[in-house]
Amino acid sequence: MAGVRAQQKLKTRQALIEAAFNQLSAEHSFSNLSLREVAREAGIAPTSFYRHFKDMNELGLTMVDEAGLTLRQLMRQARRRIASGGSVISTSVLTFMEFIDNQPNQFRLLLRERSGTSKAFRSAVAREIKHFILELAHYLENETGCDSHHAYMQAEAMVTIVFTSGAEALDLEGHSREELVERLIWQLRYISFGGNHYAQKTNS
């Protein structure tokens, strides 16, 4: 019951996932990955891959889950920072930018597979992003007391803009990056202000 065996299996499984993430980059997307290359980097024979995943697709979906998990942990962290007295908007943006810097390949996966060639991938990413939106929507609803439908639309718009800015940030450094963040913050203010206006003016 020690499970030496099962433990090792988990280890190589994780090695496969890690190898795949390592091979993602600005110039290499998931659909460019080959089973053989991933297996090679993980240090196993190509055919051993099948002991862990029936498919590259299955690997990919697992990776999306993992990236989604990171994203959720991120949200929790942001909430903690805000609770201990940070500005809502800039704290959130800052936290998200840290995600992009620390786990660029996880972000790239979500970013690309959101509009990728597999419906399963697109749905999986959409699900993760929806979590993100719903959390923010609840926050907005509680904080500003606005209509829940408007809160959702507001949150959706915000997440969309943050995500897209994140994608652009991947290609930027230094000053142009700061400009990007500044623009992003203004745009979030627009949505916040406009959203609150309409949310309070009407009931649906």
Added chain:
Amino acid sequence: MAGVRAQQKLKTRQALIEAAFNQLSAEHSFSNLSLREVAREAGIAPTSFYRHFKDMNELGLTMVDEAGLTLRQLMRQARRRIASGGSVISTSVLTFMEFIDNQPNQFRLLLRERSGTSKAFRSAVAREIKHFILELAHYLENETGCDSHHAYMQAEAMVTIVFTSGAEALDLEGHSREELVERLIWQLRYISFGGNHYAQKTNS
């Protein structure tokens, strides 16, 4: 000087471009395309491909240009509709949705290569989208008389949201699609209202 020769060359060149667009779909992205398959669908031998493009990359960039052209024609059409008395926001959204329905593969190309694996592609798409944003920014600046920097940020946010909604619309039909459009319009109102507020309150 009749150019029977050159004319034929242009024709097969266009056939290659068309074949490539035809092979794009929800399940097939540009980087999945193979030179051989494209040549096959265009009705020429694989090696003849090189008489027209040195690379699949070169073909792809040409395709991005073509999609960008369509996008610009679209803008002109939207402006005409607005000038002849349509609501700005809903006319623009409607026009954009027509683009997605009529040329889904051109849209898919822009959408995917925006965050694709080739920097050249990303820049090319970014350039086309920037045109779009600048046109809208000028319109906003003239129409509402707001600060030009704010007009740009406002336009950028709007285009981002429209683009992302377009991506989602590709997977939707009927009622859920109408809901999406309705949400999109609300979100554009948020940005418009919030943008105007901040643009008038301050000078930079």
Added chain:
DNA sequence: AATCTCAGCGTACAACTGTACGCTAAAATA
């Protein structure tokens, strides 16, 4: 009419892909 140009073809090749199949040795189970 003689010459040149060049779009398109066919052949050929090396590189790589996914994966079927059967073996082995070590861990798990009985």
Added chain:
DNA sequence: TATTTTAGCGTACAGTTGTACGCTGAGATT
């Protein structure tokens, strides 16, 4: 201890890819 399970390996194969090379024949040019 004897038996079963299974993660990982090596071999093998058919399929696809990009592209180098040289040829051809029909327009273009002189």
